[in-house]
Amino acid sequence: MPAMRVRQAIATAIADEMRTDPTVIVFGEDIAAAEGPFKTTEGLLEEFGPIRVRDTPISEMAFTGAAVGAATMGLKPVIEIMFMEFLGVALDQLVTEGAKMRYLSNGKLSVPMVVRASVGGGLGFGGQHSQTLENWVAATPGLKVLSPSDAQSAYSLLRAAIQDPDPVMFLEPRVTYAERGEVDTNLKMEIGKARVVKQGKDLTIVALGQMTNIAREAAAASSLDIEVIDLCTIVPWDKKTVLASVKKTGRLVVVEEQPQSGGWGSEIVAAVSAEFFGELKSPPIRITCPNVPVPYNGGLEARFLPNATEVNYQIDQLMATGKAPQPWWIREGF
Amino acid sequence: MSKGLERRKAILSDPVAQFERAVEIREFETQVNALFASGTIRGTTHLCNGQEALAIGLASVLRTDDPVSATYRSHGIALALGLTTESAMAEIMGKATGCCGGLGGSMHLCDLELGLLPTSAIIGGGMPIAAGAALAFQVQGNDRVAVAIFGDGATNIGAFHETLNLAAIWKLPVVFICDNNVYAEYSRINLTTPIEDLHIRAESYAMPHFALDGMDIDVVREGIQSAVDRARSGGGPTFIEAKTYRFAGHSRADQALYRPEGELDSWKSRDPLLLLEERAKKSGKITDAQIADMKVRKAKEIEATVALCQNAPEPSAKTMFENIWSRKVSQ
Numbered sequence: 001m002p003a004m005r006v007r008q009a010i011a012t013a014i015a016d017e018m019r020t021d022p023t024v025i026v027f028g029e030d031i032a033a034a035e036g037p038f039k040t041t042e043g044l045l046e047e048f049g050p051i052r053v054r055d056t057p058i059s060e061m062a063f064t065g066a067a068v069g070a071a072t073m074g075l076k077p078v079i080e081i082m083f084m085e086f087l088g089v090a091l092d093q094l095v096t097e098g099a100k101m102r103y104l105s106n107g108k109l110s111v112p113m114v115v116r117a118s119v120g121g122g123l124g125f126g127g128q129h130s131q132t133l134e135n136w137v138a139a140t141p142g143l144k145v146l147s148p149s150d151a152q153s154a155y156s157l158l159r160a161a162i163q164d165p166d167p168v169m170f171l172e173p174r175v176t177y178a179e180r181g182e183v184d185t186n187l188k189m190e191i192g193k194a195r196v197v198k199q200g201k202d203l204t205i206v207a208l209g210q211m212t213n214i215a216r217e218a219a220a221a222s223s224l225d226i227e228v229i230d231l232c233t234i235v236p237w238d239k240k241t242v243l244a245s246v247k248k249t250g251r252l253v254v255v256e257e258q259p260q261s262g263g264w265g266s267e268i269v270a271a272v273s274a275e276f277f278g279e280l281k282s283p284p285i286r287i288t289c290p291n292v293p294v295p296y297n298g299g300l301e302a303r304f305l306p307n308a309t310e311v312n313y314q315i316d317q318l319m320a321t322g323k324a325p326q327p328w329w330i331r332e333g334f
Numbered sequence: 335m336s337k338g339l340e341r342r343k344a345i346l347s348d349p350v351a352q353f354e355r356a357v358e359i360r361e362f363e364t365q366v367n368a369l370f371a372s373g374t375i376r377g378t379t380h381l382c383n384g385q386e387a388l389a390i391g392l393a394s395v396l397r398t399d400d401p402v403s404a405t406y407r408s409h410g411i412a413l414a415l416g417l418t419t420e421s422a423m424a425e426i427m428g429k430a431t432g433c434c435g436g437l438g439g440s441m442h443l444c445d446l447e448l449g450l451l452p453t454s455a456i457i458g459g460g461m462p463i464a465a466g467a468a469l470a471f472q473v474q475g476n477d478r479v480a481v482a483i484f485g486d487g488a489t490n491i492g493a494f495h496e497t498l499n500l501a502a503i504w505k506l507p508v509v510f511i512c513d514n515n516v517y518a519e520y521s522r523i524n525l526t527t528p529i530e531d532l533h534i535r536a537e538s539y540a541m542p543h544f545a546l547d548g549m550d551i552d553v554v555r556e557g558i559q560s561a562v563d564r565a566r567s568g569g570g571p572t573f574i575e576a577k578t579y580r581f582a583g584h585s586r587a588d589q590a591l592y593r594p595e596g597e598l599d600s601w602k603s604r605d606p607l608l609l610l611e612e613r614a615k616k617s618g619k620i621t622d623a624q625i626a627d628m629k630v631r632k633a634k635e636i637e638a639t640v641a642l643c644q645n646a647p648e649p650s651a652k653t654m655f656e657n658i659w660s661r662k663v664s665q
Binding site for chain 1: 401434438452459460461464467474492496656658659
């Protein structure tokens with residue numbers, strides 16, 4: 001199996017789909033001639049030419065809507081939103097137009113499109129280029145929302161997203177772009193299926209995107225036998241895998257790269273609590289970012305993001321006391 | 335051939351049929367207004383009185399495989415394209431037999447067989463979608479043309495400018511038609527926009543543009559035909575400003591008391607229905623007596639449509655969970 005960087009896995013997934021399916025087209029800002037600011041579209045213009053691989057003006061609303069329109073007429077557009085925050089100016093086209101097309105055409109129209117966006121903190125991009133913002137799109141019926149965590153999931157999930165007949169929001173953790181991993185190009189991953197990336201029996205961690213790596217790191221350093229689930233899909237999320245795991249371990253910790261309020265982990269905790277009320281060994285908890293913007297300063301940004309030390313501290317507290325621990329910012333009086 | 339396609343075919347060139355369709359649209363809107371006023375229909379509605387010639391002119395020039403992205407004020411466009419009055423009225427009444435199964439309503443009409451994309455209730459929201467449809471045609475290498483029709487108010491929203499720019503640089507086969515009916519919701523266009531001739535905005539996107547008299551169907555047809563021909567032959571997008579006038583308020587809650595005195599009467603002297611009637615008579619194919627009969631007949635037909643739709647079934651609860659994803663997602 002070849003080892004490739006996450007950004008190469010993404011470019012390879014798109015190229016493989018474009019080779020298989022002539023209706024796949026790609027556009028976005030600086031994705032053609034410049035091959036993408038994160039090199040996630042490397043080689044596409046050269047191989048597939050300027051009809052199928054296009055640079056757009058800085059007009060997210062127009063090109064996101066153009067993807068919707070093109071999808072209704074038989075193409076499968078894959079578009080790139082350079083930073084997730086830039087989707088803010090185009091949200092109408094995805095949430096109010098694209099996600100409603102099937103419904104408002106009485107089932108006659110499909111919108112097979114993928115909106116790729118780089119997300120997350122850790123690289124010093126500051127308050128307007130570091131958020132994950134899954135919750136902008138997770139509450140819109142009609143959309144599917146995915147986030148890979150490594151090269152293999154980037155490759156396999158992106159191929160699944162491009163093949164899917166529904167609009168898919170594909171959130172790429174920017175900090176993982178340069179990371180290498182082995183990729184089996186024959187491995188299929190399904191939308192709506194989580195991955196158990198480490199088996200364990202004492203406690204279940206559910207994570208997403210770059211937090212999967214934090215959860216792995218925490219599990220490796222812990223004296224407990226922790227099971228780590230990479231959720232992969234936020235909508236529709238894999239209730240079956242999560243519930244089966246918590247049934248086995250009796251404990252749930254969700255690790256989220258999101259401000260505490262309104263995060264996807266609340267859904268997981270609510271569902272698990274409702275299913276296993278009274279049977280759990282400890283209260284299900286969420287380890288999140290504080291309810292503040294992403295700070296620029298390197299030391300502060302590192303504190304803002306959940307890390308393995310904080311995850312294990314909270315897990316140890318949970319095991320020792322049986323009560324939900326306070327997050328660091330409460331412990332430190334902020 | 336479906337009833338919708340037959341209805342479309344009927345108005346392609348016959349001036350009598352075109353006049354008849356205009357009468358139908360006006361009667362339809364009269365009934366819709368009455369049904370809202372009496373509380374029979376819920377929500378809101380946006381009437382197209384005064385804009386019928388543009389709707390019919392557009393429908394008579396396009397092919398049925400040329401998609402139209404229109405707005406929440408599209409009862410007339412939908413009927414002109416061929417949507418049946420039953421399908422439209424049932425939708426507005428929220429009935430299962432409506433074009434969107436009763437789940438769309440007055441602002442969300444759709445019939446893909448006739449080229450009517452789901453109408454958008456977001457100002458300017460349909461413009462990028464029309465450009466995207468045109469992008470598909472360009473990539474596929476066929477000769478279809480996409481149309482975005484929108485109001486004067488849309489010329490102040492970002493989607494308008496972004497889409498014109500995108501369509502121009504990609505030379506997309508799309509026609510932009512601004513139905514300038516003088517009012518953007520409750521505001522006269524001059525209060526929100528520093529120019530009177532909105533089509534000149536296309537100049538900055540190096541896009542061919544012109545204004546036309548939207549009350550005169552022959553002028554409308556000639557103008558749109560030239561733009562469609564350009565798009566079909568690879569010449570790229572065109573921007574047309576059709577000067578019309580909104581005879582009704584913005585929505586059912588709006589009495590339009592803000593109009594300058596005399597403005598409505600002055601535009602009504604050029605009511606597209608009057609012009610279409612004159613034109614039909616000039617064709618020699620219909621007499622005054624036949625016109626009088628036709629008007630009575632149309633009014634009765636729409637009344638019968640209303641009665642039919644009132645008795646139509648309500649959508650079942652199950653339908654609420656359908657057509658969201660390609661396959662049902664249970665969560």
